[in-house]
Amino acid sequence: MNPSFKGGIHINEHKDTAGCAIERMPAPSVVKISLAQHSGAPLRATVKAGDHVNIGQPIAESDASIWCPVHASVSGTVKAVERIADAGRAAPVEAVVIENDFLDTLDPSLTPPPSVDELTGEQIVERVRAAGIVGMGGAVFPSYAKIKNSTGKAKTLLVNAAECEPYITADHRLMLERPEEFLGGIDLLMRAMGVDNTIIAIEDNKKDAAALLREHMGERKNVEVRLLKTKYPQGEKSQIIYALTRREPTHGVRLADIGFVIFNAGTCAAIYRACTRGEALTERIVTVSGDCIGTPKNVLARIGTPIKEVIEFCGGLRETPKKVINGGPMMGAAQWNMEGVITKATSALLFLSDREEHRNALPPTCIRCGRCVAHCPMHLMPNYLAKLAQAKKYAECEDYHIGDCMECGTCSYVCPGHMEIIQYIRVAKGALRARR
Amino acid sequence: MNDKNTTVSPAIPDMLTVAHAPHVRHKDSTTRIMLDVVIALIPTLAWGTCVFGLRAFLVCLVCCVSCVGFEALAQWLMHRPITVLDLSALVTGLLLGLNLPSTAPWWMAVVGSAFAIVVVKQIFGGLGHNVFNPALAARVFLCLAWPAQMTFYTAPYDRLAFSAVDAVASATPLASLKHAAFPEASLVDMLLGRCGGTIGEVSALLLLVGGIYLLIRKVITWHIPVSFIGTVAVLTFIFPQTGGRLDFMLYEILAGGLMIGAFFMATDYVTSPVTSRGRLLFGFGCGALVVFIRYFGGYPEGVSFAILIMNSLVWYIERVTRPRVFGEVKKKHGK
Numbered sequence: 149m150n151p152s153f154k155g156g157i158h159i160n161e162h163k164d165t166a167g168c169a170i171e172r173m174p175a176p177s178v179v180k181i182s183l184a185q186h187s188g189a190p191l192r193a194t195v196k197a198g199d200h201v202n203i204g205q206p207i208a209e210s211d212a213s214i215w216c217p218v219h220a221s222v223s224g225t226v227k228a229v230e231r232i233a234d235a236g237r238a239a240p241v242e243a244v245v246i247e248n249d250f251l252d253t254l255d256p257s258l259t260p261p262p263s264v265d266e267l268t269g270e271q272i273v274e275r276v277r278a279a280g281i282v283g284m285g286g287a288v289f290p291s292y293a294k295i296k297n298s299t300g301k302a303k304t305l306l307v308n309a310a311e312c313e314p315y316i317t318a319d320h321r322l323m324l325e326r327p328e329e330f331l332g333g334i335d336l337l338m339r340a341m342g343v344d345n346t347i348i349a350i351e352d353n354k355k356d357a358a359a360l361l362r363e364h365m366g367e368r369k370n371v372e373v374r375l376l377k378t379k380y381p382q383g384e385k386s387q388i389i390y391a392l393t394r395r396e397p398t399h400g401v402r403l404a405d406i407g408f409v410i411f412n413a414g415t416c417a418a419i420y421r422a423c424t425r426g427e428a429l430t431e432r433i434v435t436v437s438g439d440c441i442g443t444p445k446n447v448l449a450r451i452g453t454p455i456k457e458v459i460e461f462c463g464g465l466r467e468t469p470k471k472v473i474n475g476g477p478m479m480g481a482a483q484w485n486m487e488g489v490i491t492k493a494t495s496a497l498l499f500l501s502d503r504e505e506h507r508n509a510l511p512p513t514c515i516r517c518g519r520c521v522a523h524c525p526m527h528l529m530p531n532y533l534a535k536l537a538q539a540k541k542y543a544e545c546e547d548y549h550i551g552d553c554m555e556c557g558t559c560s561y562v563c564p565g566h567m568e569i570i571q572y573i574r575v576a577k578g579a580l581r582a583r584r
Numbered sequence: 585m586n587d588k589n590t591t592v593s594p595a596i597p598d599m600l601t602v603a604h605a606p607h608v609r610h611k612d613s614t615t616r617i618m619l620d621v622v623i624a625l626i627p628t629l630a631w632g633t634c635v636f637g638l639r640a641f642l643v644c645l646v647c648c649v650s651c652v653g654f655e656a657l658a659q660w661l662m663h664r665p666i667t668v669l670d671l672s673a674l675v676t677g678l679l680l681g682l683n684l685p686s687t688a689p690w691w692m693a694v695v696g697s698a699f700a701i702v703v704v705k706q707i708f709g710g711l712g713h714n715v716f717n718p719a720l721a722a723r724v725f726l727c728l729a730w731p732a733q734m735t736f737y738t739a740p741y742d743r744l745a746f747s748a749v750d751a752v753a754s755a756t757p758l759a760s761l762k763h764a765a766f767p768e769a770s771l772v773d774m775l776l777g778r779c780g781g782t783i784g785e786v787s788a789l790l791l792l793v794g795g796i797y798l799l800i801r802k803v804i805t806w807h808i809p810v811s812f813i814g815t816v817a818v819l820t821f822i823f824p825q826t827g828g829r830l831d832f833m834l835y836e837i838l839a840g841g842l843m844i845g846a847f848f849m850a851t852d853y854v855t856s857p858v859t860s861r862g863r864l865l866f867g868f869g870c871g872a873l874v875v876f877i878r879y880f881g882g883y884p885e886g887v888s889f890a891i892l893i894m895n896s897l898v899w900y901i902e903r904v905t906r907p908r909v910f911g912e913v914k915k916k917h918g919k
Contacts, residue, residue: 518805
């Protein structure tokens with residue numbers, strides 16, 4: 149049995165697109181590039197309507213201490229800077245709307261280095277920043293900052309290719325089709341951070357990817373591929389570290405301080421492309437799936453591609469979806485409407501009916517079955533947290549370690565009484581934040 | 585997907601449902617869990633009908649119908665949503681019926697159901713809020729109010745007429761054990777359920793089958809049944825009341841309501857702890873109390889009292905068995 153952690157649950161995997169090779173989607177005629185594509189405050193546009201932009205040209209900036217640029221993903225003319233709905237955010241965000249001239253003119257600002265092997269750590273960090281690379285598993289923390297924070301502290305690089313969310317196969321396909329990019333990115337990260345060894349963590353439903361990577365390992369030493377049990381949320385940082393090392397990261401301690409740094413598989417490949425070819429992060433692999441989409445696919449789409457274009461590319465809708473999810477079904481955010489776009493965080497676009505929500509007419513009730521307690525990967529008591537939050541006893545939530553909840557959704561998933569446990573926990577967390 | 589070009593793609597909706605993740609759920613529901621409990625009790629009910637006659641089945645039926653009826657009535661009176669479709673009242677009714685002797689008067693079944701649903705469950709807030717197991721609390725209430733009727737057990741295969749006027753009382757195995765004598769029924773009779781007792785408690789084997797079904801369906805975990813029965817086994821083996829400690833232990837385990845209590849009553853979600861360690865502690869407490877009451881109490885049977893006493897301690901048990909949070913450093917004087 150491959151290693152795992154205590155708690156969690158095996159969820160119907162729905163990896164229907166595991167056999168779907170990545171298809172490059174034609175660039176859309178209009179892209180809308182969100183200026184809030186990494187954690188922290190949104191950027192400020194540096195272009196205005198009428199400006200001409202090239203692919204890879206930075207179009208926004210910020211005064212924040214940690215930020216990285218976003219780039220035009222097509223060449224063409226800026227039509228407007230307008231607000232668009234963004235899944236998972238409370239308010240619309242600014243976006244730069246660019247009309248494609250279909251010339252695909254590359255911006256001269258990002259160029260490949262004369263020799264990749266001679267890049268210093270600092271040069272790698274600068275290239276990663278300039279390319280606008282963020283954690284592509286969904287956390288969207290600027291990668292250059294993570295490299296800087298971990299340099300000198302981290303001893304082990306963990307590459308998170310667990311892809312534990314149902315449906316998503318973007319990283320799986322990446323490893324199968326572009327192993328050299330993926331492994332090359334790991335080499336660059338190890339060099340930049342001075343890390344001694346690397347563990348690539350893959351859930352055991354992707355044995356083919358693990359075997360392929362082992363074949364492509366070549367001269368590399370200290371890079372190890374490890375299979376983990378397929379169980380949600382295997383890809384959470386604490387759970388992955390425990391599965392691999394049997395060590396429990398103490399709450400509140402930064403991973404770098406205990407010698408670890410984690411990068412997502414897609415991020416590694418993006419870093420490789422930025423450092424070898426000078427590419428900015430202007431496209432990403434997106435798994436398009438769900439029971440309402442005509443043909444599930446893995447697509448390589450430009451950042452800012454409207455969802456409607458993705459639907460058209462994937463054979464239209466099979467039936468009218470109740471929800472469109474940006475990300476996985478367990479932690480992804482529901483789109484407000486069909487006007488949304490692909491961002492750097494869009495690992496998947498899922499078009500879902502509500503069949504797998506198994507809704508019934510009964511009012512949500514905790515019957516104290518204890519399943520949330522048994523399955524919580526953080527070993528919390530989610531039923532207590534939900535009830536305390538319901539009663540607005542937020543201070544008592546802290547006695548039950550509400551801060552340790554990473555909102556993986558396992559408790560809500562297993563609840564037979566259909567309590568919206570995570571929702572209550574988020575309300576309590578918000579109230580506690582507001583008090584500080 | 586051959587028909588892809590022939591069918592018209594549905595219109596792209598203007599509005600979508602915005603809700604918090606997760607967007608998928610496990611298919612189990614409260615209703616399904618309660619249905620599983622009912623399924624697990626069907627062999628027991630069938631056996632009860634077989635040994636005690638059709639009247640036993642009708643007693644259970646009256647309890648089920650009255651419990652569901654009282655639940656709907658109480659919720660309607662209290663302006664709560666009517667949730668009889670979650671089947672929890674049906675489970676309460678079935679368990680109450682199985683906990684009555686086959687001679688129980690009809691009115692007693694109805695009064696017991698009213699007490700279980702209205703007093704023990706709905707007044708405390710309905711499903712998920714009651715402190716005590718409704719069926720057990722009702723059984724104890726009936727035992728205290730009408731002790732003669734509640735302990736009027738007939739011999740096995742003494743199938744009664746519906747009026748129960750022809751009933752002849754017979755001693756239960758536990759009554760014999762109370763007087764430090766092995767009962768007439770052999771251990772095999774006890775296992776199969778060829779002995780006196782309430783409708784649902786007699787066949788240890790079929791209760792075990794139902795319990796294993798619940799374990800396989802993951803409706804219950806092993807903690808409470810194992811620690812409950814295990815504690816009774818260990819204590820009765822170490823301190824036998826008569827000669828032949830192994831026989832005595834087996835009689836104590838197979839007799840009375842231990843099996844139905846350990847698998848179906850003590851495992852009631854609402855009135856048992858949610859933590860694994862808490863469930864072990866809960867089962868241990870139940871087992872120890874059962875032996876204590878059987879040895880030293882005035883009643884021959886102590887399962888109902890033991891579980892109800894432990895019900896009242898659930899809150900405290902959960903408090904002291906809260907799991908250590910992942911990555912939590914133990915404080916010296918933790919809460």
